[in-house]
Every structure is written in structure tokens, then in C-alpha cells.
Amino acid sequence: MAGQGCGAARRAAVCLLAGLLALVGCTAPEQPDPAPREIQTLLDRHARALLDRDETGYLAALDPALAPAARTEFDRLAKIPLGGWSYRVTDVDRAGEGRATARAELGYRIKGYDSGPATTERVLDLTERDGHWYVTGDRPAAGAPQQLWQQGEVRTVTGRRSLVLGVGQSEERLREIAAAADRAVPAVGDAWQGNWAGRIVVLVPASVEAMGGLLGAPATSYRGIAAVTTGEIGGGPQAPADRVIINPDAYTVLGAFGRQMVLTHETTHVATRVQTTKATPVWLSEGFADWVAYRGTGRTAAQAAPELRRAVRAGDLPAVLPGDDAFAFGGDADALARAYEGGWLACSLIAERWGEAKLTAFYRAVGAHPGRAGAVEKALQEVLGTTPESFTADWRDFLRARLG
Incomplete structure (x- = not known):
């Protein structure tokens, strides 16, 4: 009797376990949140509209409250010869029903100058209405630098081997910088035979404070520095693009020799980056x-x-x-x-x-x-x-x- 009872108990336990497994097996797997994919698609369309100079399409991704600032940015970016503009969503936090905050890497290339994109991190607030997402806020991530076009109207001067973008600068000053950059490139090429573009992009903000904004650092760190070069060391051809950033306060007080030396020095950093x-x-x-x-x-x-x-x-x-x-x-x-x-x-x-x-x-x-x-x-x-x-x-x- 005892043996039969144990056998029955074991059979009951096996049946119970099988039943539990069957119930678990019938549970539908949790569906992935579609928001990251939908937000990426939204930003892809937004980027494509910018490159196509389609203002209506560019604004379609945005909440109407952002339209005035977005039109200003759209117009300023028209002065820059963009060869690429893209977003890569890296994280999405659902802040509640119909609301989300996304982190994205913004990358842009300047046509004829950049082999890889210049990149920065953005934080985007989004709201879902009638099955569609809209951007309601767009700001730099903590510690991320500003972009030159966010600081004011951009003036562009194209040299033979350089592109100079300035805010709050006269065309005469930017042409002078372009001429010095055009002399720097062959001087560097004569000393360093390497695989580099042979062209540079120079940014000239309105002040040392604005320079600090472009670098995401306090202006006091750069007050006596005439220029710096951004870029990723040893990054290869797809590394973030280099930018030579001028401190207009320190650069202006230099003589012609000093200004030329500064641009040749910084161009060397661009050439030797890899x-x-x-x-x-x-x-x-x-x-x-x-x-x-x-x-x-x-x-x-x-x-x-x-x-x-x-x-x-x-x-x-x-x-x-x-x-x-x-x-x-x-x-x-x-x-x-x-x-x-x-x-x-x-x-x-x-x-x-x-x-x-x-x-x-x-x-x-x-x-x-x-x-x-x-x-x-x-x-x-x-x-x-x-x-x-x-x-x-x-x-x-x-x-x-x-x-x-």
C-alpha cells in the first residue's frame, strides 16, 4: 500500500508540473516597446528633410511650439554645405503614457571636408498624439558642446584648402583666417606625408566664452589659448571629424607670424590625427x-x-x-x-x-x-x-x- 501511495503521489506531482509548464508555455511573450523604432524613423525623416532643404518636412517632426526656433536653425544651417545629417537613438525612457525622453547621437558631415561625421549627444523630449510622435524639446546632453549655428548667424568663407565658419565675425577677418589656413595645409603636407584630407574646417566663434561653449568647457580654461583642435586620437577614417576652433580674443592680438604659426600647428594635429x-x-x-x-x-x-x-x-x-x-x-x-x-x-x-x-x-x-x-x-x-x-x-x- 505504501509503495502504491508513493507512486500515485509521484504521478500527481508529475501531472501538476506538466500542467504548470503548459500554463507557462501558453503565456504570450512580452512585446518590445515600439517607441524606439518609431522615434528613430521620425528622426530619420527629420534629417532627410533638412538635407533636402524641405522646411515643411523638417517642421513636421516637431511640436508647433518649436517651429520658430526650428525655422531659425533651418535657415542658419543653409549657410553650411552639409554632406550628411543623421540621428542614432541610443536610449528611450518612457516618461508616462504618450511621453518619452530619448538620447540620440547627432552626426553631421561637411561636404568635401569630412570623411567621418562630427558628433554630439542630444536629449529629445517627445509626445505621442494620434499614433504619431512629435519632438517637444531638443537640448544638448549634460557636458555636450554647443554647435556654432546655435550661437548665431553663420558666415561662411571657402578657401582653396579650407572652410571657415564664423559667428559675429566680419567677412574680412574670416578671409584672412582662410588665407592663413590655405598656407598652413601645404606647409604641413611638405613635412608630413600621411593619409589625410589635405583640407581643414575652422570655426570662429564670437568670443572666448562662445569658444568654451563649442568645447563644452569653461571659458577660463582657454582664455590664453589662441586655438584648439577637436578630434578623436587614432580613430581612423570614420573617426569624428576634426575642427580647428579659434579663440578670437587671443588670436586677434597675435601678429601675422603668430597667427600663421597657430594655424599651421593646429593643421598638423588634423594631419597626424590617425x-x-x-x-x-x-x-x-x-x-x-x-x-x-x-x-x-x-x-x-x-x-x-x-x-x-x-x-x-x-x-x-x-x-x-x-x-x-x-x-x-x-x-x-x-x-x-x-x-x-x-x-x-x-x-x-x-x-x-x-x-x-x-x-x-x-x-x-x-x-x-x-x-x-x-x-x-x-x-x-x-x-x-x-x-x-x-x-x-x-x-x-x-x-x-x-x-x-
């Missing part, structure tokens, strides 16, 4: 850009490195090459100048002792290393046949000879 990686120390990337900018100008070390010359003459000869932290903006301006000058003189030493071809080969070899550790040491050995200790000693002797 070969500049996390393995590249800042003294090499900035020193090489200065070396290209000074190349062929006849400027002596005493003229080009006044701050370091003062330090050397005062008996303060640096013991080592400047570290990355020495190049931070917003600190001691004289120390920053000495760091740049030290990097330039290190590159000048290589070019003079080993030759210009060895300098560019050294730059590429450092950047090709898988990481920072050992990159300079390996390139010094394989390209220049020296060691870090010997190179540092040679550099210090070079400073004494040229600046003492």
Missing part, C-alpha cells in the same frame, strides 16, 4: 606640431623658446621631458609655455641629429605601439638607436647649447 594615439606623449604631439609650424621660418631657439631660455639661464635646466600634466590649460602660463618649448626642442633635436624622416618615423612608431608603457622606449631604440636616458641627456645638452 597616427596620434594613447601611446603618444603630449610632449611629442605638441612638440611635433610646433616643429612643423616653425619649420623653414628661420626662427632661432632663443626667439621661439623665451620662457625656457629664461629658466635655463637662471640655472633651472629641466631634468626630464615634460609630462602630460605640464600641458594642462588654465594653470601657470609660463610653465605651460616651457612645456611646449621643451617638446618643440626635443623634436628639433631629433630632426637635426637623425634627420626629418627619422622624426616622422619616430612619431609613427610611438603611435603604433599598443599602449603608453614602453612606446617611447621602443621607438627610441628601433628608430633612433638610443635609450631614454641617453636621449634625455642629449636633450638637456641641446637646451644648454641653444638657450644658455
Whole structure:
């Protein structure tokens, strides 16, 4: 009897389990939220209308309350030769019935200049009405930079090898910058034979505060900096596009030589972007850009490195090459100048002792290393046949000879 009872109990348990499994199997799988796909489709149409210069189609994706600001942006963007404009939805948060907040990467390309898009992150508020989504708010993500056209009417000047976009600037000033950029491109191409576009895009905002907005950083960090270049190091042909951004306050007070040097320096960063990686120390990337900018100008070390010359003459000869932290903006301006000058003189030493071809080969070899550790040491050995200790000693002797 006991055995029969256990068998019955087991059969009952098996039947119960089978019933439960059957019930689970009959439950319909949860359907994915269609909102991300629908919002992506909406933004695709919105982007296509902008490129087609279809204002009605462009406004169709937006809540009517956004129409005045959207028309202004639509008109400003007409001044920029766009070759691409797209959104990639990365996240959608349903804020309630018929409401959502989406995060999207906005990418745009300038025709004839960009192989990859310039990108920025946007946050979009959306409302669903009658089965259709509409954008009710559009703002930069936290920490994301502004775009030049959001700062005012854009004036465009096209050079032979450059495109200069400005807000709050005269056409004469923008043409002057384009002419300097047109001279910078072949000067860089003569020093660096690399796979790059041979053209640059220069942005000229109305003030250093506006420059900070374009960089998503406080203006105080760039107050004494004449220009910076944006871009992704070692990113390859599809990396976000480079932009040279001018600080109009600092750039204007420079003489003609200084303005030309600034644009040649920044153009060098554009040209060497793919070969500049996390393995590249800042003294090499900035020193090489200065070396290209000074190349062929006849400027002596005493003229080009006044701050370091003062330090050397005062008996303060640096013991080592400047570290990355020495190049931070917003600190001691004289120390920053000495760091740049030290990097330039290190590159000048290589070019003079080993030759210009060895300098560019050294730059590429450092950047090709898988990481920072050992990159300079390996390139010094394989390209220049020296060691870090010997190179540092040679550099210090070079400073004494040229600046003492």
C-alpha cells in the first residue's frame, strides 16, 4: 500500500508540473516597446528633410511650439554645405503614457571636408498624439558642446584648402583666417606625408566664452589659448571629424607670424590625427606640431623658446621631458609655455641629429605601439638607436647649447 501511495503521489506531482509548464508555455511573450523604432524613423525623416532643404518636412517632426526656433536653425544651417545629417537613438525612457525622453547621437558631415561625421549627444523630449510622435524639446546632453549655428548667424568663407565658419565675425577677418589656413595645409603636407584630407574646417566663434561653449568647457580654461583642435586620437577614417576652433580674443592680438604659426600647428594635429594615439606623449604631439609650424621660418631657439631660455639661464635646466600634466590649460602660463618649448626642442633635436624622416618615423612608431608603457622606449631604440636616458641627456645638452 505504501509503495502504491508513493507512486500515485509521484504521478500527481508529475501531472501538476506538466500542467504548470503548459500554463507557462501558453503565456504570450512580452512585446518590445515600439517607441524606439518609431522615434528613430521620425528622426530619420527629420534629417532627410533638412538635407533636402524641405522646411515643411523638417517642421513636421516637431511640436508647433518649436517651429520658430526650428525655422531659425533651418535657415542658419543653409549657410553650411552639409554632406550628411543623421540621428542614432541610443536610449528611450518612457516618461508616462504618450511621453518619452530619448538620447540620440547627432552626426553631421561637411561636404568635401569630412570623411567621418562630427558628433554630439542630444536629449529629445517627445509626445505621442494620434499614433504619431512629435519632438517637444531638443537640448544638448549634460557636458555636450554647443554647435556654432546655435550661437548665431553663420558666415561662411571657402578657401582653396579650407572652410571657415564664423559667428559675429566680419567677412574680412574670416578671409584672412582662410588665407592663413590655405598656407598652413601645404606647409604641413611638405613635412608630413600621411593619409589625410589635405583640407581643414575652422570655426570662429564670437568670443572666448562662445569658444568654451563649442568645447563644452569653461571659458577660463582657454582664455590664453589662441586655438584648439577637436578630434578623436587614432580613430581612423570614420573617426569624428576634426575642427580647428579659434579663440578670437587671443588670436586677434597675435601678429601675422603668430597667427600663421597657430594655424599651421593646429593643421598638423588634423594631419597626424590617425597616427596620434594613447601611446603618444603630449610632449611629442605638441612638440611635433610646433616643429612643423616653425619649420623653414628661420626662427632661432632663443626667439621661439623665451620662457625656457629664461629658466635655463637662471640655472633651472629641466631634468626630464615634460609630462602630460605640464600641458594642462588654465594653470601657470609660463610653465605651460616651457612645456611646449621643451617638446618643440626635443623634436628639433631629433630632426637635426637623425634627420626629418627619422622624426616622422619616430612619431609613427610611438603611435603604433599598443599602449603608453614602453612606446617611447621602443621607438627610441628601433628608430633612433638610443635609450631614454641617453636621449634625455642629449636633450638637456641641446637646451644648454641653444638657450644658455
